[in-house]
Amino acid sequence: MTPTDDSLTRQARAVLHCHGLDDAVLTPLTGGLINATFRVDAPGGRRCVLQRLHPVFAPEVNLNLEVVTQALAGQGLITPRLLRAPDARAWITVEDRHWRVLSFVDGHSTEVVTSPALAAEAGHLLARFHAALAGWTTPLPHARQPVHDPERHFAALEAALDAHRDHRHAAAVAALAAAIGAAFRALPPVALTPLRLVHGDPKISNLLFDAAGRGLCLVDLDTLARAPLAYELGDALRSWCNPGAEDAPVASFSAALFDAALEGYAREGRRFMTADERAAVVPATATIYLELAARFAADALHESYFGWTPARHATRGDHNLARATNQLAAARDLLAQQAVLEATVRRVLA
Ligand SMILES: Nc1ncnc2c1ncn2[C@@H]1O[C@H](COP(=O)(O)OP(=O)(O)OP(=O)(O)O)[C@@H](O)[C@H]1O
Ligand SMILES: [Mg+2]
Incomplete structure (x- = not known):
């Protein structure tokens, strides 16, 4: 080909x-x-x-x-x-x-996490990556704007609503923005220190596995940055624990995948994670869902974004609205299970 x-x-x-x-x-x-x-x-x-x-x-x-x-x-x-x-x-x-x-690394990536075993491998792989870089103290040759900055993305959504008052999705996006803001304000604060050298985009398709399903390496290393571990783990877990597609009409957060992923991560992570970082795992995962929902909601009004699938969505705006709705639904499902997930964090990372 x-x-x-x-x-x-x-x-x-x-x-x-x-x-x-x-x-x-x-x-x-x-x-x-x-x-x-x-x-x-x-x-x-x-x-x-x-x-x-x-x-x-x-x-x-x-x-x-x-x-x-x-x-x-x-x-x-x-x-x-x-x-x-x-x-x-x-x-x-x-x-x-x-x-x-x-x-070239001879492995395969996957779009969704299909089993707790895969979630555990993903967790262990990401933890090995973080552990290997835990001693990194020097600035990177090229500094980038932090990928995760919820307040910046929420402000951008408000600006998009101001700029597109007559957009056909304006009312739907305004309702999403209100729900995103309310959910965010109800979360406990997320620990933003210490900064660690992180991958920056640890979604499941950026991990390679061998034929037996063992984690090999992370790819897609354009977003490397010194950033809070909380957001890195939140980004990973929001990707790994949502068993459906990012634009599916329904979304859920799998406590079983969360448990397995954290077990895998803890094999290395419990050695270097601080108490604040452990406490931030659940709220940071919710935060990343809400941040992504806000980004997609703003993109719905801008009619922008690179990953439009015309076969399933008439416009970029429609596709992004579906994504925003999905990410908010996943956040809500996570929050409905908050007590169970926090108990998992205490049990696995203590
Ligand atoms: N060095 C490598 N060896 C083997 N396969 C690779 C390698 N780099 C990338 N791939 C494969 O190519 C796919 C796309 O690469 P990559 O994730 O870097 O692209 P991308 O367009 O930046 O992705 P994203 O949508 O995550 O931003 C990966 O999911 C992986 O399957
Ligand atoms: Mg990729």
Whole structure:
């Protein structure tokens, strides 16, 4: 298979040329929403990954990826590594788009967590990643705006409502915004220190597993940052414990998957997590759902966002409204089980 889009193919071939990989075969790797990703099979059996970075990322994120994966590999973890071109370029820019080559890790990703065993593996893998980076003290080469900042996203939703008063979804989004705000105000505060070096987007499709279901490594390392562990775990758990699709009409939060994921994480995490970080796990997970609901709700009015599925939703606005509604429903299901989940945290992480 080859990429269908002409400019994509042209750019990919130009990048392969810079890497001395002219004769390689490209196979799209699905599972990502924003970067264009290909497996590269070169003559002689050499295999790597070619990725075109989404413009939302500065190409300097590759420098973060390079130093952090060097540290991970130095501690014996499996990880994709940045493969510089023979002329030492960390990325290649073609027609204003930035491309990189990574080492290939032979594993598979998944879109949803289908069993407690997989949740436990995911938890253990993420904890190994955090434990390996727990001693990281230096700034990353490229600092980015924090991904998670609920208040900023809630303010952006209010601004979107102001700017789109006549939008067909304005009333629905206003109702969502009120419900999101009320749920957020009812949550206990989330510990925002200490800052740790985190992945930044630990959703399940960014974890690779081997054929036996054992966790191999994290991929999609463009969002590496020093950030609160609470939001990192909240982001992971909101992804891993919602067994349905992010835009499904109903959503739930699985206490069984939460229990298993936390058990897996605790194998390493109980050694380095502070009491504040443990106490923040449940409220932070709810916070991330609400933050995402707010982002999707604002995108519903802006008619924006990259992951629109026209086959199932007439417009970007409709798709984002479905996503926002789903994430709020998952948050509500989590909050309905708060006492059970808090008991799990106490039992597993104590
Ligand atoms: N180094 C690698 N080795 C093997 N497979 C990889 C590698 N990097 C990425 N993949 C596969 O390609 C998929 C897409 O990659 P990636 O997650 O980096 O893209 P993305 O578009 O940024 O995704 P997202 O939607 O999460 O932002 C991954 O889910 C994984 O299955
Ligand atoms: Mg990804």
